[in-house]
Amino acid sequence: MEFLLALVIGALFGSGIYLILRRNPVKLVIGLGLLSNAVNLLIFVAAGLTRGMPPLIHEPAVRPLEGIADPLPQALILTAIVISFGMLAFTLVLFRRTFETVGKADLDELREETDQ
């Protein structure tokens, strides 16, 4: 399972980086989305995968059983998802505004201008 997910993460990172190097702003945003998902999966896998042992405490017990899944990375990922969602939404709006102002959807049009 780890091996499979490692391949998925690698593919996501690879395609994300490929996309953020494109000149098209839409691809750039998609690339950012892929990268943030790759990182979320990376946190998930790096913290160790546990199957079928949810971190729940059943009624009479006061502490969870041994060998349960670690709930902390999931909390981290949840936070990271919310943050990257907000960031992505902002980036989309910023891109739209920028390319409406510039008039062309091409990152090479954003060359440094020598005007004041």
Add this chain to the structure above:
Amino acid sequence: MSVLLVLPILLPLLTGAATLVLRPSRLLQRTLGVAGAAALMVASLLLLAAVAKHGIIATELGNWPAPFGITLVADRFSAIMVVLAALMGLAVAIYSLGSMDAGREKEGYYPFYHFMLMGVCGVFLTGDLFNLYVWFEVMLIASFVLMALGGERRQLEGALKYVMINLVSSLIFLAAIGILYGAAGTLNMADLAQQLPLVDPGLVTTLAMLFLVSFGIKSAIFPLFFWLPASYHTPPVAVSAIFAGLLTKVGVYSLIRVFTLLFIQDVGFTHFLILLLSGLTMLTGVLGAMSHDEFRRILSFHIISQVGYMIMGLGLYTPLALAGSIFYIIHHIIVKTNLFLVSGVAHRLGGTYELAGLRDLYRLAPGLSILFVISAFSLAGVPPLSGFWAKLILLRAGLETGEYLIVAVALLVGLLTLFSMTKIWGKAFWQEPLQPQPMPHRTGGHRRPLYLLYLPMTALALLTVAIGLLAEPVFLFSMQAAEQLLDPAAYIETVLRGGR
């Protein structure tokens, strides 16, 4: 005492929220904006006093005990950074009253300004790596808005570059956090400091490099600095000034924190690399500054070269060197913010930021010229101003450790900084007008009293002089802060026994 740790985060949050609600009333927003910044200033000074008196203080949020819950910690280094953030927050808030246009004020300049300060203070006070990431994002999203606010074409283009590279840096940071958690099983920095020696040293060094790249982008070190001069000169000058003063220093703070507390297993490799990067950062920054002719862009390149000095102390990794870094940060935040503020007034008087278009400012505004000279000479390291002592400590530390090459580079860069400052002086302030010209009148028509601009600039310039003349207490404080950083045992103990 724990309330002192929460206040620097809570006060900007409340101010930001209140100004957001009071957006219809410009007067209330402006009053509250400054009052909130002043309250933050008082709170940060109280925190500094408490830390100076009791040593490191820590508090557990929600009463979750230390390695599990989120801890807020303040040692001397954190406390002085919070004080500097609050000081710049107050100075630039007052300056904004006189320089920010009504449109941006209405669109929410003050709320985001304070949310950004909250993020900055959060970074300085947190004791948990994931929480550090969250504060970084709070700071970043607020700074994104501030940079793009107003929506001019140049601004949007600058903001785009700034946003993209910072998001990538955050993703690297987050990935490093994920792997670190997998390796060490904790994200509390004090706990990590105890667990990391048990982790495979190869993995730890790899993680250290991920953190170096991520924080390196945020603090604009070589070769990761290109976003900074492409964006910092585009927003209104008050925004430029607070960014220049605080944001890259947040990256430097994080670098110093993780490379004194966590990644100290392989100092010979990691810290040598930092030292190497610091030399290249200084040199490329100052060369970039020399090749430009726009006031704020020159200053932006100088930020890069100055960041080189700050991490030079980290690379040398001795108590004196770290004290030099801390002294340098204190000096730099004040001076650099002030230089940007001066460039704003120059822009108002001359109508442009291009040195070719600015002339004769000395005759138009002798007071401004004096403020510029004080800050510029301090930046270059002319005695007896604050920059001289900062450089002296670093050079001394370099000589003591026998790193003569970096000392030579630092001296050369100081000289080139002076050259580039005299270029601004010679062109913008000293040069006589070609022919007697009528005073350039800019359109825009929001003439506001100049004293709102001169008040913070004068205060910051006086502070620079004061640090220069009374360098000893500042140096002693930096030295104690550096010793605390290099002896993490007290930090770890305070955090893990819950600040009691």
